[in-house]
Amino acid sequence: MVQIVRERRDAFGETAEAAKGLLIDHARRRGRAAATNDSGRFEMLQREAFDDGWQSLEELPAFKTEVQTETPRTIITRNDSPDISFDRSINPYRGCEHGCSYCFARPTHAYVGMSPGLDFETKLFAKDGAAKLLEKELSKPGYTARSIAIGTNTDPYQPIEKQQRIMRELLEVLEAFDHPLAIVTKGSLVTRDIDILSRMAAKGLAKVAISLTTLDRTLSRAMEPRAAAPARRLAMMRELSDAGIPVSVMAAPVIPGLNDNEIERLLESAHTAGAREAGYVLLRLPLEVAPLFQDWLLRHYPDKYRHVVSLIRSMRGGKDYDADSNTRMTGVGPYAWQIGRRFEMAARRLGLNTERRQLRTDLFKATPAAPTVPKKKVSASSANQLSLF
Template sequence: MFVKCSNHAPMPRHLNPVAPETARARGAQSCDTGRFERFGRELTHDGWDIPEEVSVLRTEVSDEAPRSLINYVRSPDLPFDRTINPYRGCEHGCIYCFARPTHAYLNLSPGLDFETRLVARPSAPEVLERELRAKRYACRPIAIGTNTDPYQPIERDRGIMRGVLKVLRDFRHPVGIVTKGALIERDIDILAEMASEGLVRVGLSVTTLDRDLARRMEPRAPSPQRRLAAIRNLAQAGIPVRLMVSPVVPALTDPEMEKIMETGAEAGADAASWIMLRLPREVSPLWQDWLETHYPDRAVRVMNRLREMHGGKDYDSRWHRRMRGEGQYADLIRHRFDIAARRLRLDRKTAPLRCDLFRPPPSPGDQLDLF
């Protein structure tokens, strides 16, 4: 086999699929070129009938030295205005991940490249410390995990997220963390210390309780039961945890909503939230490929429900509509969630993270105050 390049054009689904044994334990099954590329790539037979060994795709990690780490956002439908991403790409491989299109900015595929060709930022703690020491910096809560998961598998060896947490703890800076990774338990010592001062909240996503569905949809993320155990361990350590029922997938995971909320409340979550499945840009064809492969009997129904909520389109990116959609079905999900949240006492207003404690610690060689 070899790769043939052609003038880039809108890509139909399955333009560049890979052999199933190559993409074992991955979410995407294709490596379509990103939308900014001039040429497309297509696997083509080279004409030689010679058996070739097919190898499983391995995760590759390259390092990046960022000049800045804090990313400021101005989205009116988000409860935060700044984020941090220790990694680009995510090995969890969730097929529905709305962050996949960001890999196109690296001239990489939002498909398999997003989950196999990762970028780590080992100098993130040092860069963050420099930014927090800037005289013009005004403290507001930082969100981590809103794009790619800070507790994905490579964090076990890299420890970049732990380094970032240490800086935030030393500066007494508030942070909200979103993750599916049970590896967050490793950092309970830091998180518990910050939680005692009102400086941290954790959101842990549970999409389904069906282990088989989770393995197909989120192939390298911890099982739903393992995530519930992480909620329990964090809550027992005094760390406030929000159960995130997201994304809600019509006709696939939405029947589980109440049960997910019940098990999350039993595990110790003190709040809950939900987001509807989002299919921006390259995510839509990747999702539809996956759906037709694993659940062909429900593919049409799932997509019809999504289009009903987005004015006939796969996705509507308008503020205040992109997260939950509109229409009868969206209203039904919202109503079901509200009823369950009240019943389980997951609708309580949580205390805001504290910003008044922020203070840069002394640097080596600084003159100490006498009074």
Template sequence: MKTRGTALNPHNRFQPLASDRTRDDDWYRDPEDDLNPDSLATEVRDEQVRTIISRNQSPDIPFDRSINPYRGCEHACIYCFARPTHAYWDMSPGLDFETRLIAKPNAARQLRRELDKPGYTPSPIALGINTDAYQPVERERRITRELLEVLLEYRHPVSIITKGALILRDLDLLTELARLGLCSVRVSLTTLDNQLKRVMEPRTAAPATRLKMLRELSAVGVPTGIIMGPVIPFINDHELEHILASAADAGATRASWVMLRLPLELDGLFQDWLQRHFPQRAEHVMNRIRDLREGKVYQSEFGKRMTGTGPYADLIRQRFNRQARAVGLNREAEPALRTDRFRRPSGEQMGLF
């Protein structure tokens, strides 16, 4: 599929019936058949949500609440750990995840309601964690911008992870949030190789553009960093030192890494992608992944799922830490985002009468 991460649409594990037809079946090969094109347009449907802040108690991520303006992600990253969640909405984690999106148009209104609850206690909200808040559909829908406007109005702290250049549209809001000590941004930087980016993350910003994002955000005072996630054995691991050096040159002050994770249907999707693009390396890559996961393809245990275990994981950690020190990343403890500025504008106005 042109500009898509996968051509597969594996069975939704919650459906009792399944079809064995795939992109490679004979019925899908007729070039004159308009019902089976070489690419698919993105479909977006709206969902009026009842809640917008998701909570978690995971000990290996640094936040306890998050907001996702969209379900599914047009960026089409083949490795995305969120793909299996699309099965909850009666769709496939494969091509459906990239092409059949769900937008939350009432997200900002619902956020305002939740922040206005008397018992709400502020803590940094991570924006766009399951799927990217700055994926292409945001250009027209502007849900992420509306959420940032509410967070600025309430003086509420927010952290953002993205690989979408559209974040630069919102520099005005991010600059003001940063001035108040209320925001930080992490750019997902997985490769500096344009060709690898095209097949691994088809609809994301180019590597040079992500470095530009770091430069422009840091220039206006937004605390910036990168996440090299995921590290994929024998695919992008050789770039580790170069990625960290380039990020530091672009103004990043923080960096972290995450090892490839292959939960549920993502295992089959990723292995198919390997066979299509790196057939000579595919077996080697999967053997190393099993080494990282104690003989399995995936481990869900806290403390292991993000980094894996064993000699290879230790080697990546050592290389990462050494290079981060060499280029000046993670030099000091990261300042906490402020929660003491939180206010409820509607409540303050009502108090005047």
């Protein structure tokens, strides 16, 4: 096996991995969305494994989930983006085992010298001591409480949370401080924490948004290979709502030509399941996400490939992505306008967003009601979205 520097593009401007037959073997990446593991954008060399004629790649094992420990200095991330309605967030994990093909967080893996492709789905980082850090930061003199968003980058309820329990520990700290939080997730583990969330919701301190991309199980399995199935997400909404926890639905991302025909049905199903607020975000393809998603689309829906890419570019000023904070969530142009109006009309018809639940900040206390010593974790080392806050 050798490593080389190579770039391949087809006449339409996208990477042509599938056509060249240089994808990582399907058996090795079973249950993963990405089919490549190209080096991150900060690396000096672009490395690519290929068979040199001696079947050397056949000896490589399948990709397994690996969890490493990351020790951050702080746990609350601040932002001042004008199109985001929260100014602080927490991400318990770096990387996400759900492996969504469209995930805009993939490029963050390049910061640790790893690939936004398969590495992002298989080489994960758990933030050790996150609960203690949070307790320390909330106890600082002068700290002012505002809603903390969790799940805005990677999912706090991805499968490794079952062993790591970092999100559970964070909730214990937030409850002790009576600190408001809003969660976005597509992970079924959120129902495990209904006991804490229901108590916080009763005080006006918690709300949960469930990401629902499609009702088509086949599409969901291909696009979000290790996330909860659509029917399970609707069941999650019902369980949370029945427990008195305010539930929102995130129709995100809306992918033109692929799932945008489901907008009305998504909202109707979510409303029936108990959601009373809703938001949507147009597909975002920053940096390495664009070629990864285009490769996924070419492999799974080759007949729709050119149409979908053309529609995406028509809503991004002719580019794969435009980071302009005024339009990055909704896009521009006639097709983007149509998506927005359809969403608004369906939400209005169903009575969604008629009353947005504002989380309370006046209950916050700088000294917790009880000690919040995190429980010992089991090692697993081998193992409009933003308007909702």
